[in-house]
Amino acid sequence: MADIYFSDFLGISPDLVEKYGALDVSLVGDLPVFVDPFLLFNSDNQVYQGLHDEIIHYMRFLKGITLSENISSSLVDAWFTFPEVRQNWLGFSRSGNRGHGLGKDFARALHRNFISVFRTFGEETVTRSSHLEKLCLIRDGVGRDTISDFTTNLIKQYLAEYTQVFASRYLPSSRRKKIAVQKTRFNYQTQSWVTQTFELPFLGNDYVLLTPKDILTKDEAWINRPELIDRFQDIAESLPDSVLRAELNDYLLRVLPRDPKATKGEIRKAISQAIEKYPHVLDYYIRDKEEHGDQAVSISKARIREVETWFIERVRQFVREYLDPGGFYRIPGNSYDEARQRLMFLKDVIENKGGHRIFYFNGQPIEREADLHILYRLTWFATPSDVSREVNDGRGPADFKVSRGASDKTLVEFKLAKNTHLERNLANQSEVYEKASNSTYPSLKAILYFSPDQLERVLAILKRLKLETSPHIILIDACDDNKPSASKA
Numbered sequence: 001m002a003d004i005y006f007s008d009f010l011g012i013s014p015d016l017v018e019k020y021g022a023l024d025v026s027l028v029g030d031l032p033v034f035v036d037p038f039l040l041f042n043s044d045n046q047v048y049q050g051l052h053d054e055i056i057h058y059m060r061f062l063k064g065i066t067l068s069e070n071i072s073s074s075l076v077d078a079w080f081t082f083p084e085v086r087q088n089w090l091g092f093s094r095s096g097n098r099g100h101g102l103g104k105d106f107a108r109a110l111h112r113n114f115i116s117v118f119r120t121f122g123e124e125t126v127t128r129s130s131h132l133e134k135l136c137l138i139r140d141g142v143g144r145d146t147i148s149d150f151t152t153n154l155i156k157q158y159l160a161e162y163t164q165v166f167a168s169r170y171l172p173s174s175r176r177k178k179i180a181v182q183k184t185r186f187n188y189q190t191q192s193w194v195t196q197t198f199e200l201p202f203l204g205n206d207y208v209l210l211t212p213k214d215i216l217t218k219d220e221a222w223i224n225r226p227e228l229i230d231r232f233q234d235i236a237e238s239l240p241d242s243v244l245r246a247e248l249n250d251y252l253l254r255v256l257p258r259d260p261k262a263t264k265g266e267i268r269k270a271i272s273q274a275i276e277k278y279p280h281v282l283d284y285y286i287r288d289k290e291e292h293g294d295q296a297v298s299i300s301k302a303r304i305r306e307v308e309t310w311f312i313e314r315v316r317q318f319v320r321e322y323l324d325p326g327g328f329y330r331i332p333g334n335s336y337d338e339a340r341q342r343l344m345f346l347k348d349v350i351e352n353k354g355g356h357r358i359f360y361f362n363g364q365p366i367e368r369e370a371d372l373h374i375l376y377r378l379t380w381f382a383t384p385s386d387v388s389r390e391v392n393d394g395r396g397p398a399d400f401k402v403s404r405g406a407s408d409k410t411l412v413e414f415k416l417a418k419n420t421h422l423e424r425n426l427a428n429q430s431e432v433y434e435k436a437s438n439s440t441y442p443s444l445k446a447i448l449y450f451s452p453d454q455l456e457r458v459l460a461i462l463k464r465l466k467l468e469t470s471p472h473i474i475l476i477d478a479c480d481d482n483k484p485s486a487s488k489a
Contacts, residue, residue: 004028009203016170022210025089033090033307034148037132038222039215042293055154056130060122066114080107082153088209117279126283128290133223137282147221157184160198163210167201177202218303222296223289232271248278314358322349335402335410336441342379347476356478365450372414410441417449423461446474
């Protein structure tokens with residue numbers, strides 16, 4: 001069977017990873033889960049509480065340095081920037097585990113914010129504690145993956161120690177290697193990051209870090225900007241500080257669009273302006289989240305269980321029952337033929353062999369392109385082609401680029417039938433991608449539908465675009481009411 005997860009590669013039972021309390025991560029592509037620092041803060045585990053305290057201690061150090069000294073750009077980079085910790089295999093990368101981390105733009109923005117809107121960070125009186133997530137509430141573009149990357153970097157020593165204990169307990173010495181892990185602990189005496197050595201699981205040319213499930217969540221962190229924006233007007237109305245409440249509501253009356261047809265984007269822009277002008281309101285939002293912290297634990301637990309069901313148990317079953325027995329990973333061909341054959345195989349599995357069940361949870365369809373991306377990526381083991389997510393060159397990224405050198409490239413796009421921009425995308429998007437990528441073959445487009453109405457809409461769009469007979473467009477039926485029963489699939 002193809003190796004996908006940590007336990008597969010190491011030849012150990014998944015039950016050992018489960019018993020230890022860690023997530024059995026995929027070593028093919030990142031899983032869509034994230035470290036939530038609030039789960040450290042809200043935990044009864046004193047070790048976790050200590051980790052949260054250390055995170056806040058470091059943030060206070062950054063603020064203190066920012067306000068007391070005119071530090072050089074090189075020190076800003078050293079203290080404020082962090083690479084993605086790719087060895088924990090969490091986040092958004094569709095293939096592999098290479099993300100962007102916290103680069104210079106983030107570092108310099110954080111440095112500026114300590115001078116302005118976050119001058120009082122670490123001195124809060126409204127909330128029970130300071131929170132790292134507060135730094136990520138002020139502007140768009142700093143989401144769950146950024147918060148997770150930030151937290152992971154600041155607790156890297158703990159994760160390395162946690163993984164080292166597992167490795168020493170369950171893995172033979174041939175599967176472990178002593179690794180010098182950089183930036184695991186900050187030395188406040190020398191004001192520099194320390195490199196420490198750990199004996200960790202080692203696969204291929206890199207080590208692996210395990211993460212406890214009880215500090216992970218899916219979707220959004222408990223304290224997050226999208227919810228803040230959605231609830232902001234209600235928060236403003238209920239502020240206990242009467243002066244702040246009056247000032248903020250007066251400001252909102254002046255900046256919020258009066259047109260009832262105003263777009264969500266216009267409303268979000270006005271609320272963002274209010275947050276920047278009155279950042280103290282963030283503390284009241286965070287206090288409310290603190291007061292309902294028990295919900296964070298139960299919700300994150302349910303979300304991680306969903307990830308385990310969808311992306312581990314069902315994918316493992318999918319590969320074992322449908323992909324591996326047929327020798328599918330050995331399909332040859334040029335990049336276009338190979339990509340199309342693998343799409344057609346995936347279509348057959350979903351439509352005729354019960355594979356559609358991976359898209360359903362509690363009997364309801366979960367319509368996400370990312371789930372189809374993961375399944376398609378699994379079909380590319382043991383191939384001479386290079387399969388990667390297309391680099392975003394400013395005109396938008398394609399989902400996959402399959403290539404065998406500069407003279408043999410094919411792009412693959414996945415769309416949901418319910419996508420409101422489907423017609424425009426089919427009409428314009430692929431041609432732009434092909435030109436940008438110097439693709440040597442036409443793009444392949446797979447469209448996943450979940451109902452007869454969705455199929456009817458797609459067929460009408462293809463007819464208008466004169467694409468109804470195109471061999472480059474693959475329709476995939478994920479309906480649940482027209483498939484073989486589970487006993488026959």
